Amino acid sequence: MxxxxxxxxxxxxxxxxxxxxxxxxxxxxxxxxxxxxxxxxxxxxxxxxxxxxxxxxxVLTPPRVTLPGGPVVTARARGDVTLRCEARGRPPPSVAWLKDGDPLTPNNHDIALVDGSSLRIQGVLRVDAGMFQCVASSPAGQAVAALRLRVLPPDDGLELERDNGTAVSAPRGLRAVIVKHRFVTLSWEPPAQAEGDLTGYAVVYRVKGSERERVSRGVAGRHEMNVASLQPNTTYLFSVRAYTDQHTSPPSDTIEVRTSEEEITHGPPVGLRGEALGPHALRLAWSPPVAAPPPTKYSIQYTEVDSGREQFQWVEADASATSISSTVSGLRAASAYLLRVAAAGGAAAELRLRTPSDAPAAPPANVTVVATSATSILVRWEAPPARTHRGPLTGYKVRYRAAAPESGPAPAPGPGGPRRKADSLTTPADQRRAELRGLDTATTYQIRVCAINANGSGPFSEWVSASTQRHELDESRVPPQPPPLTTRAGRDWISVWWGEEVGGVVVRGYVLGWGLGVPDDAARDLPAHLHSHVIRGLESNAEYVISLRASNSRGLGPAVYATVRTRAPADDDAEPDDEDDDDDDEVDEPPPLIPPVGVKVIMLSGTTAVVYWTDPTLPKGQTATDGRRYVVRWSSAGGRARTFNATDLNCMLDELRPFTQYEFAVKLIKGGRESAWSMLVSNTTLEAAPGSPPRELRPAPAPPPASPARAVDLTWQPPAKPNGLITGMYEICYRL
Missing domain, CATH: 2.60.40.10 (Immunoglobulins)
Known part of the structure; x- marks a missing residue:
């Protein structure tokens, strides 16, 4: 046992x-x-x-808490700060925060938990200074770590000489031109009076009923601003100030804006359920969302919990169907999956399922056998491909039996007559070799191997044969010289192989040496069952001396030598076969990320556009905290494509050409991987005043019946940059 x-x-x-x-x-x-x-x-x-x-x-382990930011964290008033806390333990602990000993309740507006353990404060107040405690709790115990938050005066430029209406008056006509669930786009008119040049604008905003103000700054030349990272269905108060190098204007009139509900076209599917069809497939079933009309397309996103691998697939459905089902295949056995099903553009329903484990699906690979004595055989093999394990391997089973004689009468049935049942030897999963001992001398044995896990044995490999030696080999002396070497040279490699030993002496291994002009400048130990090796990393067009010695417990035997010249760099040579290298398990390529959906573009002016989209991999109401970013690409017909990096689900683009059609697309980048581009969306910028005068103005005498002395005929070409449709109205100015 x-x-x-x-x-x-x-x-x-x-x-x-x-x-x-x-x-x-x-x-x-x-x-x-x-x-x-x-x-x-x-x-x-x-x-x-x-x-x-x-x-x-x-094994339950008590929680452990660390503070990556250290015991003291500094923040600015009206700024944002994240108090980092990392909690570990088994099971994973839950995290709560205390402020000066009193529990903090996140509200998902100004104070929120991010990454499940860190505390984010938006719109820091001076009263936030104090002692914060991160408390991690689990059934195995509790751990606490404390830090102090220091609040410094703001550095947003609004602390200059303020409310001086005679120096800089307040901006005028503040209004919300776009209101969405995650952002608001504001527009205003410049101040009527300003001493000196304006250096910028600052939008001050807060949640209605909260004192936590936040500031978003913009340049002086732009009278629009996109305020992002807002919460859906929440009322905000906005005002804007202008400032110069010396003064800050009074605030504009405050406007009240309520963000919209999260934009979804459908509710979550009803009655999501699932079952395992096998170790690599799950079957899901659901009913359409309650709201009409019923959707005709659903997305299934499934994430492997342990590795975080995300994949997705689309499902077409009949609009009249009352129940929809789909099979998700290609999964890993014995793995937990988080599945999210949503109608296109709608909210998602979640379900957690686990694929069952099963017996291994493939046999071990490259089974080799070699007789090591008159009563023993050494068996080696490689693990089956990882995707066929269907659960953690617990070992390997080696079956072996004496082969029937090639000639002679078959044994008679009856007691003692039938051929003996195959014997078995079981090894741990981390051991891929076994020595069969106590065998009969000069007997041929058939051997095969299978993998084992908790669900049973997988298929056996094909039978391979080896014969024990007729006599015990001698190990009282060193092995004789190995057979002559056969070589093949490439530009930077030499392949060497040799035959079986003859001489009745035990060989436990080989020592292969090589060097430029002299042997044994470098060496490598090889096991006794290998009779080939590829030497790599050599110089081209160089002469190498290669040596080979057999070894046993008595020492190294005499060497056999060969001289080989590598090829010149210009010679074409194929790569050698690495007969002695183990084949690595196939590594699955990470699946592509899901591209953003629902890309929309709103034109604010002839040069400015707001682009926003939906990330289907983010649950409803959740913001990204995993370092993901988005790349927005836009171009006009025949123009060069430009890109913009965004960390939120929206952005404002400037320096567009008026009255020009652009195509926009967005892709997701996360953890070194990127999605495909989203579907293209087209829109045309608004018209603007012509950017150039009419061309080729030419006067000519007026044709009859007009008098040439009192009339002139003018002709011209339209502007090169009309920035819109010319209405046909031109203004003609003339003077003496």
Whole structure:
């Protein structure tokens, strides 16, 4: 009987180990630690077979709290600050904040939890200064870390000589030209009076009923501003001030704006449910949202909880259907998934499911066997592809049997007559070799291997054969010289291989050496079953001396040598086959990100546009806190494409050409990956005053019946930059 932890054998003979057997084979873990958590397998085995039983150990660890920002954090009044707190533990702890000993209640407007543990304060007040405590709690205990917040005076320029209406008057006509659920676009007229040049504007805003003011600044030449990162269905108060190098104007008239509800065309699907169809597929079913008309297209976003891998697929549906179903395939076995189903442009319904585990789907690869003595055979193999494990592997099972003689009568049935059943040897999952001992001398054995997990055994590999030696090999002396070397050279590599040893002496391994003009400048130890190797990283068009020695417990034997010249750089050569390199498991390419949807463009003027969109990977009402950003691309017909980086779900673009049609697209970038571009959206900028005068003005004598002495005929071409449709009205100015 033996015990395994996550597929690796536990050494129960170690006197300093915290693992030991009690009773008839039970395992006791003394002073359990977090690293001890995982799957434990009890394995009973004999020569014929083995049997496993697995269980899961969960180790609770008390919470631990760290403050990345240190014990003192400084912020400016009217600014924003995030008090960083990282909490760890098993199970993951919940986090609460205290201010000067009193609980803080986030309101998702001015004070909110981000990333589940950090505290964000928008519109810092002087009264916010004090002691904050981050408290992490779980069933395993509680941990607290404290920091002090220092609030400095604001540095937004509004502390200059203010309310001096004679120096700089207040901006006029403040109004909201665009009101959406996440942003508001404001417009105003410049002050009627200003001593000196204006250097900019500052929009001051706050949630109605709150004292926490925030400031957004803009340049003097722009009389519009896009105020982003607002909350849906919330009332805000806005005012604007102008400022110069010395003065700040009084605030404009305050306007009250209520953001709209989150823009969704449908509610969440009704009755979302799911079931596992196997270790790699889940089936989902739901009913259409309550609101009419019913949607005809749904999106399914599914995220692997452990790795965070996000994938999605679209589902077409009949508008008259009362129930819709779809299968999500290509999933990992024994993995938890978070699934979100939403009608196109609508709210999502969430469901958490887990794919079941199953027996491995593929056999081990590259099974090789070699006789090591008259009574033993060494078996080696490689793990099956990771995607076929269908759960953590707990070991490998080696089946072997003596092959039937090639000639001679078959054994008679009956007691002692039938051929003996295949024997079995089971290894831990981290061991990919096994030595079969106690075999018959000069006998051919058939061997195959399968992988094991908690659900059973996978398919066996094909039978491979090896024969034990007729006599025990001698190890009282060093091995003889290996057979002659065969080589093949490339530009920067040399491939070497050799035959089997003959001489009746045990060989435990080889030492391959090489060097420029001399042997053994570099060397590599190779196992006894390998008879080839590729030497890489060599100089081109250079002569190398290669040596090979066999070794055993008595030492190194005599060497065999070969001299090889690598090819010149201009020579074309194919890459060699790495016969001795292990094949790595295939690494799945990360799936592409879901592109933004619902891109819309509103033109504010002939040179300014506001672009906004929806990120389907963000739940309703949630802002991005994972470092994602967006790239907005726009171009006119035949023009060069330009881009703008945004961290919010909207942006304002300037320096457009009046009365010009543009195409806009948005893509998401997150964690080094990026989505495809969204669907293109077109819009035309507004008209503006002509940007150039009429061209080619030419006077000519007036034709009859007008008198040439009293009339003149004028002709001209339209402006080169009309910035709109010419209405046909031109103003002609003339003088003596």
């Amino acid at each position: 033996s015990w395994l932890n996550n597929g690796a054998a536990i050494d129960l003979s170690d006197l300093d180990s915290r693992f030991y057997l009690v009773g008839s084979g039970s395992l006791r873990v003394q002073s359990a630690r977090a690293l001890d958590a995982g799957a434990y397998t009890c394995r009973a085995h004999n020569r014929l077979d083995s049997a496993d039983h697995s269980t899961q150990l969960h």
